[in-house]
Amino acid sequence: MNLLLRAFLIGLFNKLRRSSYAITDTSIINFRAMPHDLALRDHLPNYRYFSFYELAREDFFQKVGMPSSARSFGRLVASQDITYLRQIRPFEKFDTHTNIVGWDEKYCYFLHRTFCHGKLTTVALVKEAFLRQGSIVAPAEVFGLPSPAPHEALSKWREFQNAVKQLSS
Secondary structure, three states: HHHHHHHHHHHHHHHHOOOOOOOOOOOEEEEOOOHHHHHHOOOOOOOHHHHHHHHHHHHHHHOOOOHHHHHHHEEEEEEEEEEOOOOOOOOOOEEEEEEEEEEOOOOOEEEEEEEEEEEEEEEEEEEEEEEEEEEEEEEHHHHHHOOOOOOOOHHHHHHHHHHHHOOOO
């Protein structure tokens, strides 16, 4: 339930702030690790980061001011990869920096970096698709822009994902 409340508050604050970001900008959102986020651990558990990243992407799209036609698309996470560097303890404030690192004909790629006390705690890449009536829509159509040049790490990550798929065959 707290994620729904956080999502509501993000939407409310973004409506009140009316900030304007470019699609290539980095969005920063602040959170605090509350006891209900921790489950049975003394630090933020791995599964909870993905929930915060979902909220951070929603915040990003609201700050960018996606056109109403783009807001009508559904979004589906196709893949996520995270590297944990440091723990976040109860009641600690942390910031999540979100930006798009590129897109191709099918997916949009996000970079999430989380900082606590100014130190990097996690880095994540998320591959997300836009959907209309159950079909994937090209991000270039959604954004109305060509993709920026992809970072080299993005190409290597896609190669890694293809290699992992080969393990199951």
